[in-house]
Amino acid sequence: MHMPCIIVITLLICCLLFCHCQKTPKVLLISFDGFRWNYLNRIDTPNFDKLIKSGVKAKWLQDVFVSQTFPNHYTLATGLYEENHGIVANKFYDPKLNEFFSYHVKEDVTSSKFWGGEPIWVTNQIQGRTSGVFFWVGSEAPIKGIFPTVYKNYNKTFPWKQRVDTVVEWLANKPVGQSNQLLNITLALLYFAQPDIDGHKYGPESPEVTEMIGQCDSITGYLLDKLSEDNLYEDVNIIITSDHGMASLDKKRTVALLPYINITKVDHIINYYTGAAIWPKKGYLDSVYEDLLKIGPYASVWKREDIPAHFHYNNNNRIPPVLVAVKDKWLLLNNTSDELPMKGDHGYSNSLMDMHPFFIAHGPAFKEGLVSEPFSSVNVYELICHILGLNPAPNNGSIERVKHLLRHQPSSYPITRQTAKLICISIGLSMAIFVIAFITRHFHHGKNKSHEYFVQSGEERHDEALLSYQQSEE
Numbered sequence: 251m252h253m254p255c256i257i258v259i260t261l262l263i264c265c266l267l268f269c270h271c272q273k274t275p276k277v278l279l280i281s282f283d284g285f286r287w288n289y290l291n292r293i294d295t296p297n298f299d300k301l302i303k304s305g306v307k308a309k310w311l312q313d314v315f316v317s318q319t320f321p322n323h324y325t326l327a328t329g330l331y332e333e334n335h336g337i338v339a340n341k342f343y344d345p346k347l348n349e350f351f352s353y354h355v356k357e358d359v360t361s362s363k364f365w366g367g368e369p370i371w372v373t374n375q376i377q378g379r380t381s382g383v384f385f386w387v388g389s390e391a392p393i394k395g396i397f398p399t400v401y402k403n404y405n406k407t408f409p410w411k412q413r414v415d416t417v418v419e420w421l422a423n424k425p426v427g428q429s430n431q432l433l434n435i436t437l438a439l440l441y442f443a444q445p446d447i448d449g450h451k452y453g454p455e456s457p458e459v460t461e462m463i464g465q466c467d468s469i470t471g472y473l474l475d476k477l478s479e480d481n482l483y484e485d486v487n488i489i490i491t492s493d494h495g496m497a498s499l500d501k502k503r504t505v506a507l508l509p510y511i512n513i514t515k516v517d518h519i520i521n522y523y524t525g526a527a528i529w530p531k532k533g534y535l536d537s538v539y540e541d542l543l544k545i546g547p548y549a550s551v552w553k554r555e556d557i558p559a560h561f562h563y564n565n566n567n568r569i570p571p572v573l574v575a576v577k578d579k580w581l582l583l584n585n586t587s588d589e590l591p592m593k594g595d596h597g598y599s600n601s602l603m604d605m606h607p608f609f610i611a612h613g614p615a616f617k618e619g620l621v622s623e624p625f626s627s628v629n630v631y632e633l634i635c636h637i638l639g640l641n642p643a644p645n646n647g648s649i650e651r652v653k654h655l656l657r658h659q660p661s662s663y664p665i666t667r668q669t670a671k672l673i674c675i676s677i678g679l680s681m682a683i684f685v686i687a688f689i690t691r692h693f694h695h696g697k698n699k700s701h702e703y704f705v706q707s708g709e710e711r712h713d714e715a716l717l718s719y720q721q722s723e724e
């Protein structure tokens with residue numbers, strides 16, 4: 251084949267690779283805290299609806315056992331059950347460290363000793379990418395010695411629109427910080443504490459929560475506009491979900507804990523209203539357990555080893571020796587005379603429908619107009635790893651359980667621009683070697699050919715001379 255043809259074909263292959271490959275994938279994971287799965291049916295939500303229409307929605311997301319904020323957000327980030335990532339509740343006792351963890355204490359949330367597993371931003375950065383986290387459980391501690399590339403310390407009063415502006419700037423690769431660095435962020439996480447706050451304060455069925463659902467939809471609309479302004483709307487894979495749902499409370503459905511505990515027999519009691527972690531003194535396990543069984547039908551009382559396996563809540567020394575799990579919509583007060591502390595709560599078993607959060611996803615990786623059956627939140631980490639082309643750390647999720655959400659099945663997933671660039675560089679180098687080899691060979695071949703011609707013409711001249719000599723003799 252002629253050299254110009256080979257070069258033209260090679261250039262065509264490179265062009266096709268670049269045209270058909272995807273841009274470097276980007277993911278934005280958003281949480282609206284306490285956004286129950288069926289809140290979407292309460293009020294017009296045109297922006298969520300827009301994403302669902304051209305993206306995917308799950309009927310609900312299956313949260314993990316203790317339906318609290320810290321365990322569930324950290325499960326979304328790591329793909330691990332609570333017993334494996336170690337954030338077993340918003341507040342817990344660690345017998346090995348002989349220390350308490352509380353989600354309200356700055357020193358605890360910023361201390362790496364409490365955080366197990368590998369959150370998605372660490373996976374992303376270990377594999378050479380950059381991440382931006384605008385508030386997420388675990389992001390303020392160095393996990394495996396790594397902070398997010400850029401992140402914010404939690405401040406619940408930080409204006410919502412400014413959070414969105416910042417995240418969009420990150421994804422648009424605009425200069426970040428005083429040094430005006432270009433970080434090329436491929437993974438961003440964004441958190442809003444509503445409608446959880448209003449769900450607790452006014453109850454999940456209140457008009458205030460309905461109004462707040464509208465505000466969550468509006469800020470989503472603002473985000474979509476900002477992404478469109480930067481031509482990112484079609485490029486960013488957006489996942490919008492939550493940590494848990496919310497249940498209505500009633501003063502008539504309260505049960506007291508302290509009448510069932512002899513406090514001289516216990517070291518620690520952590521009552522979180524929808525359950526309680528009990529640490530009996532040495533030798534009092536059975537006695538404390540039997541006393542607690544008298545609470546009656548309003549709560550399940552388990553020794554750690556008897557907690558049903560499907561909750562994935564046994565295998566961690568931070569899980570208490572005796573666990574009280576209150577049943578649906580009952581509330582565990584210390585004493586019955588205590589005032590109802592709020593009108594809505596979560597933290598119940600993840601088998602209750604009211605505890606399930608919503609799940610929406612939209613972007614080049616996702617199908618259009620799909621309503622999926624529910625799946626567990628442990629799969630979200632695998633899903634993000636897959637979209638970003640990351641090798642996941644060991645986790646409890648599986649891409650097999652969420653691959654039906656994806657436009658391209660894992661085996662036929664299109665190559666990224668980065669991979670295409672590598673392929674083109676390889677083709678270019680091979681071509682260069684081929685061209686050099688061709689020219690070298692052609693040059694040598696040409697030299698030999700001209701020598702051959704000179705010899706031949708010499709012989710011809712000799713023959714001609716011989717012929718003219720013979721002719722002159724005649």
Ligand SMILES: [Zn+2]
Binds near residue numbers: 283284318320446493
């Ligand atoms: Zn929460």
